[in-house]
Amino acid sequence: MTAVRASVCKELTLKDIARLARVSVSTVSRSLNDSPLIPASTRARIRKIADRKGFEFNAHARSLVTRRVGTIGIILPSDYERFSVNLYHGTLHNALRDVLERSDIDLIVAFLANRFTGRDNVRKLVTRKKVDGLIIVQPVPDGGLVDFLKSAGIPFVFSHYPPPPGCRGDVDLIYPDNELGGYLAARRLLSQGRKRIACIAMGGSQDSEYALRLAGFRRGLAESGVSEALTVLEAQEPTMGAGYEALGSMGAMADRVDGLFAMNDLLAIGASAALRERGRGVPGDVSVIGYDDTELAASMKPSLTTIHQPREELSTATCELLIDLIARRRAGTEKQEGRRVVLAPTLVVRETG
Amino acid sequence: MTAVRASVCKELTLKDIARLARVSVSTVSRSLNDSPLIPASTRARIRKIADRKGFEFNAHARSLVTRRVGTIGIILPSDYERFSVNLYHGTLHNALRDVLERSDIDLIVAFLANRFTGRDNVRKLVTRKKVDGLIIVQPVPDGGLVDFLKSAGIPFVFSHYPPPPGCRGDVDLIYPDNELGGYLAARRLLSQGRKRIACIAMGGSQDSEYALRLAGFRRGLAESGVSEALTVLEAQEPTMGAGYEALGSMGAMADRVDGLFAMNDLLAIGASAALRERGRGVPGDVSVIGYDDTELAASMKPSLTTIHQPREELSTATCELLIDLIARRRAGTEKQEGRRVVLAPTLVVRETG
């Protein structure tokens, strides 16, 4: 312990500043916290001394009494590190970080459970009081997690994933309108006069994101009575390779199709490569539309027309809601629950469709 | 305050556990910290009670006295969110998180400075005592940052970026051998009998990563006396678009070149697209090699031969060193300084070269 102390130059505390300013620690504390009790001139004088010395509050001492840390937790989707997931969620995560940074809030990043020890990270972070609130980028889980969060009284917001079927009504969710996204894709293909349309859905997946996109796409086609013509291909995973395979599995039908909607950008890119290999031009012969508007979409040659996920609004709305919930909790204000904020995606027209 | 308390079910403290176990808080504290002072049977009994109640230490109270939090900070490169940077650094960051997760260490992620308020995040995190150590994924900076970290006595490791020219010798750096990577690329092209070789360098950049790769590439060519034949193209930024442009800028020479090394995967992919558009087959007419082995490299059609960055070793070595430094600091053990751990990249042969 003494060795540690020795190696550390100056562990500045309120007491030190108080001594320098010839006032009590109470006054320093109030001054640096901008208490109206202290005259502005005194505040300024003390602030100057603190700044000159590079003083910062010890976050632990402070949190112990104020019961807040200035850190929030972000829970990443469990498959965050898969390329196909990371491509979209990485940018969503960046957007969340941007918004939080604006409010000068620190950010602890974790998965729902530790992937090696299996520990429940959420309970750990919450019970140890390491976070003031949580942004959970995961579908609302069935188990007791939500009950735990509620009983712990910690603010939390679910972001990105639509409510699963039978989702409890007492949690706050913010997510993009996947159905609308699919619908926009259909309208676009139809507006280009495409008739023989295929789409690449995510095979065997219960994942409602993709299911909703497909439903919206179907609705769009149905409005123009084209739905009969729809060929649905099933991809095994949301990757370029799977998109390439899916297109290949069409066989000769691939030579007739003139419009293609893929459930994400990677599938669309893979399918486009397969189309080109068959001698079918994109967008000359076939219009191709992806989903997500990942950064790849803009840089591909030809660049990919796609459905833009409202990342910015999603991040902003999520953080603002959480920050509001944290403030309300501190104020003791009763908070309403069960918000459903649904954000609209947009069509981004580029070269492929 | 009372309102807050009311909404919270049970704020379990050591005292509560002590009451339940009919012992003192000292005994509970020692038991849960596995102190050998307490007989194993007592420890087990108390541990069981704590677990049943879902007790966890209040991290703030604990840190206040132990002077450690169980959180480390990762400082991201300032251009982390650019696609070209994120593609590699996102996976490096994931790898770092994996290693830390294994040790059950929490992780606060930040940039060197807050991009909105301009605040120095490192000083903030360190002075407020929010982190036990720092992994800095940034070139060693000139300013007083390092001096500050040293005077604060906080352990830190610079990861990924090679030491800039004139870098101070008293900091620990772990990074891949970029020169070797370039060399490997040259050897590969030569082994394929390629003679008319071009490379896409990063234009106008002082960035030594790219400079070193180019130097290694030159060395490789020189060994076979082919260096005269080298055409160096300058890209403006490390993107697909820039790679495409760079290749285009070769004009008719593009029809003669038979080997191409690009300073990263995106440049290679963009250049390959341009080559194909000119009717030059990859790898039939031209062998193409990228750098980084980003996840895109494996999924492209044709898949990209590239230099694999030793992300895993880099992450492991970085975290292990930092964890060791933190332990030594606590133990008061004198630590050596100025380590330079250089990791070897490897050639990953795929379809393009």
Added chain:
DNA sequence: CTGAAAGCGCTTACAG
């Protein structure tokens, strides 16, 4: 407006 004092929930000499 200002300060002395209690207290947040832990750990750890110190005394038994």
Added chain:
DNA sequence: CTGAAAGCGCTTACAG
């Protein structure tokens, strides 16, 4: 082996 007590660095009634 066990516990009472001091102390980590803050905030905040409370009293002036």
